[in-house]
Amino acid sequence: MPTHHAAVPPRRxxxxxxxxxxxxxVTLLPRHWEWLAGQAGGASMAxxxxxxQASREASGADGARGASTGDEA
Structure with a gap:
């Protein structure tokens, strides 16, 4: 009779x-790729x-915009 073991995750x-x-x-101009290549950590990290950074700035602006117009969501 086979024994049943707990499920073991596959070895990675x-x-x-x-x-x-x-x-x-992502499609960028050559100058954009050149700039990205020079950044610390490479293009993906940059x-x-x-x-x-843009996400944080946009969320701050969205909150300020909602507060200034009196919109409540």
Missing amino acids: GPGRPKLGVVARE LRRLVE
Whole structure:
């Protein structure tokens, strides 16, 4: 009679762990790629940093905009 063991997650091979990262294509001008290549951490890290910064600034502006107009969501 076979013995049943608790489910063991499959062994992971080499490489990066899955962190919910989604790879997508981005179209930029050559000068943009050159600038990104010169940034610390490379293009991906620079883009993530820029998106996070813009997101924080936009959420602050959205909150200020809602408060100034009296909108309550």
